[in-house]
Amino acid sequence: MRLVIAECEVDYVGRLTAHLPSARRLLLIKADGSVLVHSDGGSYKPLNWMSPPCWLTEEPAAAGSTAEGADPGALWVVTNKAGEQLRIRITEIEHDSSHQLGVDPGLVKDGVEAHLQELLAEHVETLGIGFTLVRREYMTAIGPVDLLCRDPAGAAVAVEIKRRGEIDGVEQLTRYLDLLNRDPLLSPVSGVFAAQQIKPQARTLATDRGIRCVTLDYDALRGADDTAFRLF
Template identity: 65%
Template sequence: MRVVIASCSVDYSGRLDAHLPPARRLIMVKADGSVLVHSDGGSYKPLNWMSPPARLTEVEPDEEDLEVGVTARWEVRAAKSDDRLVIRLFEIVSDSSVDLGVDPGLTKDGVEAHLQELLADQPDVLGAGWHTVRREHPTPIGPVDLLVRDADGGSWAVEVKRVGGIDGVEQLTRYLNMLERDPLLAPVRGIFAAQTIKPQARVLAEDRGIRCVVLDYDAMRGLDDPGSRLF
């Protein structure tokens, strides 16, 4: 990544035209070809940018640029459109390049794997006397998150999501169709469990006889203190 702090102006042309007058800004040039121009405010959102794939070319300032004090000119062109970003540099305060290497990616707290693990350890969230049979129970079309049994020995397939949408309901429906063919498990009912379930997904699930369960992640981790609640 190349990080430049400079006094610059920026002109964008493409689907719309935009202009940033001269000011001191942060310019980030990433290895994927993206270029982002930031101010000292506005949180994470850049003032202007070019998404990858793009190509940055440093060109000599023309006579008009030199007359207003431009010392360098960058042109960033999109690979798949006519969009163009022109950055005119008046004064470079800092210019450094660092190889950041391969990023391992973001690990989110409360993602589906964590919810699945917590629910497998606490099947009583689904009902008294319930127990977990297996995590990642295999089916011919992929593993269902949890296979559990209720207090009466009935089989339930549980699909766990952080945000439950229609796609998750469709996924669970396919698993149930496969599990119903196993005489050792049938009949198998379904539970769609998530921290948040979208209204359309709830309607579809309940229409198909699938039970919806909203998971309280903090409570399952033991972080929710009922004594601190106002209501």
């Protein structure tokens, strides 16, 4: 990631046009190609940005195009595949540094998905009568499956647990199933997508791929009430 603090003005040219007058701002150039323009207040959101795929080029600024009395500086042009441009005219750079952040593990919401996994492992019969737990966090080459279970017939079942079930979670479970079904000691392996709330698009995709969806009641898992789980 590159961090630049600079006096600059910004124009967005595309389906809409927008202009930011000259001021000191933070410019973020991320490894994924995105470019974001931030101020020091008002909101956590950038004032303007360009999402990837996009390309940044630096061009000499035309004489007289910067603020009166300032020396011409660099003109950064960020262009996306639709031809839209974020044009950042820099008058003065106060700070410019690059940093390697590495691969981010993603946001883990403490006490939600982890607790759901722990509770469902303790009450694996929620998935169906006769289900048994093999182990939690069953490791694969691309990461751990939340639960590996056996159904009443003894067949392996991979369970992916989410607080909110979305398409990404179904895709994640699909990748796990593809790997697990290559193991002759486990195959055939079926899948269960379990979440407190499952979006309709995710449910449709899961059903199309032969993955069963289970809607979880967190309070019922904790024993707070006797509400039965809904199996779909």
